[in-house]
Amino acid sequence: MARVVAVTGNEAVAEALRQVNPDVSSAYPITPATDIMQRFTSFVSNGKVKTEMILVESEHSAMSGCIGASAAGGRVMTATSSQGLALMWEELFIASGTRLPIVMALVNRALSAPLNIHGDHSDGMGARDCGWIQLWSENAQESYDNTIQAFRIAEHMDLRLPAMVCLDGFIISHSIERIEYMEDDKVKNFVGEFKNLNPLLDLEHPVSYGPLILPDYYMEYRRAHAEVMSKVVGVVLDVAKDFEKISGRKYGLFETYRLDDAEVALVILNSAAGTSKDVIDAFREKGIKAGLLKPRLYRPFPYEEIGNALKHLKAICVLDRADAFGGSYGPLFMDIASSLYTCKEKPVLINKIYGLGGRDYMPEHAELVLNELAEVAKTGKVKTFKEYIGVRE
């Protein structure tokens, strides 16, 4: 029987990692992800997992350790946040370019400066085009479920790509929620035995990693990587189907909430989607046809599928918990706009930047936006295409 527990998001991710029991982990502490590895290293010390734990001197080394261990032929994971992810920057590309199926929990936190330890998406968004798979999670349950599924996705023989599981710092990582843990053997069977591809430690078949690839071949490797990215959607859906069989919980590329017959909708990632759904219910009661779309697979972005899910709407507000300075709009907005670009009839799109550095996203923010959308849908007129909300003038 599944165990129903009251735990934090970090605790749930650490439990998923215990159940997966990876071969190697290399990690460095950073708020708010510290708690995951702190709990996991306790599992290592207490003999609950057989993982070889490497404690390193920086995140640059943490990801380097993961790359080495993964190339050697192990199932590998780590966790980080914000500046830690930023320090891993060059290794992120090496991990993906070398096609190493490393799984990393990214507890989303704002980037310095100014220094801030609270939740926003600027870290994950900064790494969105580094060739990793990104799964975003609304709550502790999704963080736990995504972590388990991430191993199956990353290690799939058609992909062999690193995967990040994103959850909101503090809002999810440190808040206690009711969640369901699966039995250990179910998780173990689900992720299965780790399968190797060209491991360095296979002395019968010697290989070299990290060769210099000059202009005569670099583009071929990039084109091959782009092709592999295009296969992720199918694998994510297949893995979700298998996961549903053992958990009863359904996952897709994104979640829709009262969207099919909606006229206006919010597009929003992670924890703020929960608050938004409550407000959407209230607006439905008032007779306003409101809905929501919450991306789960953010990289690769399922442009076609999301475009199809949104094209019938009159007006959409994309809420970004990160800004893309100099890019005019927030990163999620730009992806949503791209997904609708090929449609002949397009909804009106507006963009709000909210919740930076852990600023609370309150029901009144969703109300404000939905009221504005209802007005836009009625009149077709937009006052401002992009603005910050919940900010003092």
Place this chain on the structure above:
Amino acid sequence: MKLKGWKEVTPGAVCTEAGSALKFKTGSWRASRPKFIEENCIQCLFCWIYCPDMAVKVKDGKVTGFDYDYCKGCGICALECPGKKGNKAIVMEEEGK
């Protein structure tokens, strides 16, 4: 050598064939070439040890010359060569002279 298309390259640029560097002839990088002056050679094999490639040809324990398919012309062999009585057995000459 026919270049491979993107569907044929190995995942992650991993080289799965041992010794495949033999297929990559780096001699075209060379701007200057080592010239072997046999009468000054004391057969110490320093050039063979120091060569970062495998471009010093040795037969029966004796240096016989250079493999210009791979020699990049770095000049380490000429630098390390002790020669005989101050006369170098390897000197670098400008390529194409």
